[in-house]
């Protein structure tokens with residue numbers, strides 16, 4: 001029996017098609033918008049395909065101690081809400097998901113918030129949240145018989161895609177902006193055997209070119225325009241609710257680049273609410289780097305109706321994106337839930353990243369925009385001290401070690417970027433020191449710090 005219960009619905013005009021009918025670029029033939037996966041059986045109150053909330057909560061918890069491979073995945077553990085494959089036996093998994101929800105006591109104290117958590121998606125097998133989406137979409141590619149998969153990337157998507165393709169025995173093509181991705185990510189794509197092309201183009205240019213290529217050759221597109229990516233990426237929402245005993249946080253704060261992730265998490269929370277697993281939605285806020293902030297203008301100046309692309313510049317290379325594909329979905333998530341969209345400066349990102357470091361957690365610069373954004377929202381009085389806040393940390397600190405070292409050596413920011421924040425920055429910097437190899441010299445160094 002097929003385990004596939006889904007269809008695709010256009011986010012623009014509402015047209016519905018079967019999954020196999022989607023064009024290679026995943027755009028609607030009628031209006032050019034992107035699709036969303038939908039499960040028609042769920043809308044019937046007592047239909048046979050409608051999941052039972054109480055039974056699911058029990059089953060999902062039981063699976064954490066199961067010996068079956070698929071149950072070890074924090075994505076496929078929730079497979080009742082992910083019926084996108086003909087057979088779950090075709091799932092390609094690296095035991096992704098099941099990432100920790102850490103309390104952030106120091107930041108919580110500084111900001112006067114009782115309950116502040118970080119959902120650390122950097123603790124996935126390839127070090128970013130992309131693994132949760134890749135296990136879903138690459139499994140579809142494999143099931144449908146593709147030999148080649150491809151993505152344009154600022155680095156993390158390519159690392160995840162290359163790993164899952166290698167696992168499945170598929171060949172992978174990566175298009176990346178030349179010189180604008182962190183080495184840690186590029187090294188992963190190489191190691192996992194992807195054909196990697198560094199193009200003289202930015203991320204948006206890479207994605208436009210790839211959209212053309214997949215229409216000329218039988219290559220399966222694995223960027224987040226692919227709606228199955230978002231199905232996998234919605235599952236951290238289930239994990240967050242489960243970890244909070246099926247309570248939903250008041251605020252979810254997500255970094256914004258191509259805007260697939262914020263859209264996916266919103267879908268996860270929306271589905272839980274519709275199925276009666278939870279009682280409400282969190283307010284979803286999306287934070288961008290000031291140099292790559294098209295959604296900020298879109299939401300605040302046009303109520304989510306228009307997006308004017310920008311030429312993107314930020315050292316948080318993961319979100320160096322000026323023409324995000326999923327902007328309509330993300331804008332809807334923010335506006336429908338009553339969240340906010342704002343941007344943060346390069347110095348604010350660097351400081352927030354170092355502050356997260358002081359909690360014993362590392363993350364990418366792109367992930368740190370969440371804490372920088374929270375500080376602003378709190379200062380603007382938009383988040384009350386009694387509210388629960390979850391920051392989504394999207395990538396592991398080791399992805400971009402150069403950034404961290406430059407920050408601590410004082411070579412990351414220009415004087416202009418750091419202006420007014422010099423003492424805050426200096427208090428966080430911990431450059432390595434050259435010390436003579438004697439106990440006296442090492443102990444003198446400690447004295448210098450303590451005293």
Ligand code: F0G
Nearest residue numbers: 153154156157257258259260261394395
């Ligand atoms: N954080 C990290 C670490 C990322 O790698 C990305 C996106 C984002 C946040 C933004 O997520 O695009 O869903 O809004 N990286 C993509 C890539 C674009 O190619 O790896 P988004």
